[in-house]
Amino acid sequence: MFDAIVVGSGMSGGWAAKELTEKGLKTLVIERGQHIEHGADYTDSLSPWEQCYAFSTANKHFWVRDSDHPYSVEEGKPFMWIRGYHLGGRSLMWARQSYRLSPMDFEANLKDGHGSDWPIRYEDMAPWYDHVEHFAGISGSTEGLPQLPDGQFLPPMELTGTEKDFKEKLEAAWPTRKLIIGRCAHLTKAQPHHEELGRISCQYRSLCERGCSFGSYFSSLSATLPAAERTGNLTIVTDSIVHSIVYDPKTGKATGVRVIDANTKQGRTYEAKVVFLCASTIPTAQILLNSKSEAFPTGLANRSDAVGRYLMDHLSGLGAGGTYPGFEGHYHHGRRPNGFYIPRYRNVTEPAEDFVRGYGFQGGVMRDNWRRGVSQPGVGAEFKAGLRAPGPWRLGMGGFGEMLPRPTNRVTLHPTKTDKWGIPLVHIDCALGDNEKKMIARLQADAKEMLERAGCTDIYVNKHYGGLGLGIHEMGTAHMGRDPKTSVLNKYNQAHDVPNLFVTDGACMASSGCQNPSLSYMAMSARGANFAVQFLREGRI
Amino acid sequence: MNSLSGLPALDRRTLIRSAILLVGGSVAGLPDIALAADAPAKRFFTPAQFAVLAEVADIMIPRTDTPGAKDAGVPEAFDSLMTNWASPQHQAQFRALIDEIGGAGLLSLPAAERPALVRKLDADKLKAWDPAYVRFKELVLTLYYLSEAGATKELRYELIPGKWEPWTEVTADTRAWAA
Numbered sequence: 001m002f003d004a005i006v007v008g009s010g011m012s013g014g015w016a017a018k019e020l021t022e023k024g025l026k027t028l029v030i031e032r033g034q035h036i037e038h039g040a041d042y043t044d045s046l047s048p049w050e051q052c053y054a055f056s057t058a059n060k061h062f063w064v065r066d067s068d069h070p071y072s073v074e075e076g077k078p079f080m081w082i083r084g085y086h087l088g089g090r091s092l093m094w095a096r097q098s099y100r101l102s103p104m105d106f107e108a109n110l111k112d113g114h115g116s117d118w119p120i121r122y123e124d125m126a127p128w129y130d131h132v133e134h135f136a137g138i139s140g141s142t143e144g145l146p147q148l149p150d151g152q153f154l155p156p157m158e159l160t161g162t163e164k165d166f167k168e169k170l171e172a173a174w175p176t177r178k179l180i181i182g183r184c185a186h187l188t189k190a191q192p193h194h195e196e197l198g199r200i201s202c203q204y205r206s207l208c209e210r211g212c213s214f215g216s217y218f219s220s221l222s223a224t225l226p227a228a229e230r231t232g233n234l235t236i237v238t239d240s241i242v243h244s245i246v247y248d249p250k251t252g253k254a255t256g257v258r259v260i261d262a263n264t265k266q267g268r269t270y271e272a273k274v275v276f277l278c279a280s281t282i283p284t285a286q287i288l289l290n291s292k293s294e295a296f297p298t299g300l301a302n303r304s305d306a307v308g309r310y311l312m313d314h315l316s317g318l319g320a321g322g323t324y325p326g327f328e329g330h331y332h333h334g335r336r337p338n339g340f341y342i343p344r345y346r347n348v349t350e351p352a353e354d355f356v357r358g359y360g361f362q363g364g365v366m367r368d369n370w371r372r373g374v375s376q377p378g379v380g381a382e383f384k385a386g387l388r389a390p391g392p393w394r395l396g397m398g399g400f401g402e403m404l405p406r407p408t409n410r411v412t413l414h415p416t417k418t419d420k421w422g423i424p425l426v427h428i429d430c431a432l433g434d435n436e437k438k439m440i441a442r443l444q445a446d447a448k449e450m451l452e453r454a455g456c457t458d459i460y461v462n463k464h465y466g467g468l469g470l471g472i473h474e475m476g477t478a479h480m481g482r483d484p485k486t487s488v489l490n491k492y493n494q495a496h497d498v499p500n501l502f503v504t505d506g507a508c509m510a511s512s513g514c515q516n517p518s519l520s521y522m523a524m525s526a527r528g529a530n531f532a533v534q535f536l537r538e539g540r541i
Numbered sequence: 542m543n544s545l546s547g548l549p550a551l552d553r554r555t556l557i558r559s560a561i562l563l564v565g566g567s568v569a570g571l572p573d574i575a576l577a578a579d580a581p582a583k584r585f586f587t588p589a590q591f592a593v594l595a596e597v598a599d600i601m602i603p604r605t606d607t608p609g610a611k612d613a614g615v616p617e618a619f620d621s622l623m624t625n626w627a628s629p630q631h632q633a634q635f636r637a638l639i640d641e642i643g644g645a646g647l648l649s650l651p652a653a654e655r656p657a658l659v660r661k662l663d664a665d666k667l668k669a670w671d672p673a674y675v676r677f678k679e680l681v682l683t684l685y686y687l688s689e690a691g692a693t694k695e696l697r698y699e700l701i702p703g704k705w706e707p708w709t710e711v712t713a714d715t716r717a718w719a720a
Contacts, residue, residue, distance in 0.1 A: 047689070
């Protein structure tokens with residue numbers, strides 16, 4: 001018997017485990033994927049030519065193969081579900097951009113009537129953002145923007161001269177827009193509490209997606225799980241797929257989880273006083289829906305019928321790029337694992353004619369290397385000599401747009417198909433709505449216009465792929481709300497229907513903002529874990 | 542209900558890569574492309590095809606004051622990728638491309654006349670934006686510039702830069718970073 005079970009070891013699970021163990025709870029973390037050893041299982045010490053045939057993905061072993069873990073989607077509604085099933089989850093492969101949601105994000109649903117009103121406001125989250133930023137190490141600049149609150153930042157990374165030039169031109173053309181350096185979970189200046197965990201400052205290799213042996217970017221493996229480990233209260237099991245949560249109708253509480261061994265397919269049960277679901281948005285819904293009992297015939301904590309519904313992702317893959325003329329006398333040294341950010345301005349400082357909410361842009365202005373040779377006609381000594389010099393400066397940027405919460409965008413269990421462990425497959429039925437389509441059109445037009453005003457040439461605008469999932473920001477399938485009849489979780493991330501069950505991963509989100517969500521999952525997990533400890537101590541759960 | 546997303550595998554890979562690129566926010570942030578240095582026990586290409594491949598690669602990137610594609614082991618690495626990584630569809634495309642070039646009589650021409658044939662082929666195929674050829678050229682360039690010779694003798698590479706200098710002065714002789 002454990003005090004707490006945390007399902008999942010990624011961004012959210014790592015934080016829940018850290019907070020629960022530091023508060024003295026004997027905690028079991030259950031990971032469905034394999035064990036990964038921080039450092040030893042990374043490939044970041046190898047030069048490109050030292051790697052064996054792992055073409056294009058030195059981190060291929062981190063990404064899930066759909067053939068091993070199938071899912072289904074509604075005909076005509078593509079949803080690309082990108083997963084990482086291993087210890088640390090997607091906290092190993094994340095893009096590390098770290099932004100707070102703002103007061104206007106927590107008020108958005110109430111204001112325009114989409115989804116459920118958040119039962120919390122920015123003020124409830126602010127101290128937890130402080131808490132996680134301090135521990136994780138977030139680099140950024142202080143800007144005083146209402147739509148993007150400042151935080152506890154390590155020193156910002158620097159923009160290139162061309163990015164500064166773009167910033168000047170952009171802000172002169174549109175005083176309503178700002179370009180800032182990206183805020184990212186990298187130790188630009190490691191503090192003693194980072195070094196205690198064996199983490200050092202960023203070495204500007206930009207090999208992050210292979211894992212970082214230096215622990216310079218935040219992940220469960222570099223930070224939260226080691227912190228949990230040193231309390232002596234942590235147990236981790238890997239290769240263990242949670243089938244469902246065990247519910248006791250007599251007490252009205254969850255008593256533990258049923259697990260299937262990924263290798264032997266043997267079943268077993270773990271028990272605890274409190275259960276945290278941090279399995280990531282879609283699997284969290286899958287587990288709840290698969291936890292059927294007489295008391296909960298449609299899935300645990302699902303009296304609202306909201307479990308699996310309101311699935312959101314960020315609109316992404318909306319890039320634009322072009323050549324940034326001039327500045328041939330300058331270059332850059334080192335590989336900055338970060339770029340610039342243009343925070344949301346639509347429906348903040350500038351109106352939008354035909355949609356609610358907004359979008360931000362992430363990008364960079366860097367000099368081309370030999371890759372430009374691929375599309376350039378030519379062979380031989382002259383061609384080779386031409387590619388020896390740095391190429392022109394190139395501006396590339398991508399938009400991330402907010403998607404509205406809609407009950408029809410949902411995850412269900414497939415009625416007949418199961419995976420090789422006998423668990424019903426997830427079926428995803430999720431599509432862009434009218435608001436999203438209008439937003440995409442405006443976003444692309446804005447991107448093109450900004451590049452034009454900056455004097456770019458050879459401008460291209462990526463056509464949107466028409467589907468969802470590639471934001472890799474799934475959210476909303478067990479959302480927080482004020483009313484137990486329409487939402488799954490209360491303001492403590494506690495299930496309305498099951499008091500000792502907490503959900504703190506992306507599933508809890510009532511709206512998505514347009515900011516990268518990981519920092520919010522961290523803060524939500526730390527906050528939820530602290531409430532759980534308090535309620536346990538008070539004998540309330 | 543589909544069992545998958547409905548997009549072909551390559552498009553999906555491309556999208557994932559561009560997704561990573563975009564969220565990374567850095568044009569230089571593309572995942573590094575790894576390659577094979579060891580010749581596999583069994584080759585994908587026949588000896589005749591391998592000879593054509595090696596000749597084309599070395600015409601594209603010849604030995605100058607720095608090593609060329611053959612010196613850098615590009616043909617062997619290319620073959621290894623075909624054996625270990627390429628999908629059947631890509632294997633077939635690349636084999637057909639090599640056969641096409643071989644069939645055009647590349648190796649029966651005197652050495653001095655071969656570059657002209659490859660140059661014309663390159664111009665034609667890029668103009669028509671032949672996807673198999675574009676991928677082929679990308680692979681040859683990738684394998685060369687991320688080989689030890691290409692990355693450290695022709696260009697510059699640092700495994701651990703240790704710092705970020707966003708605005709350094711350069712001259713006409715400055716070499717590009719390989720990554």
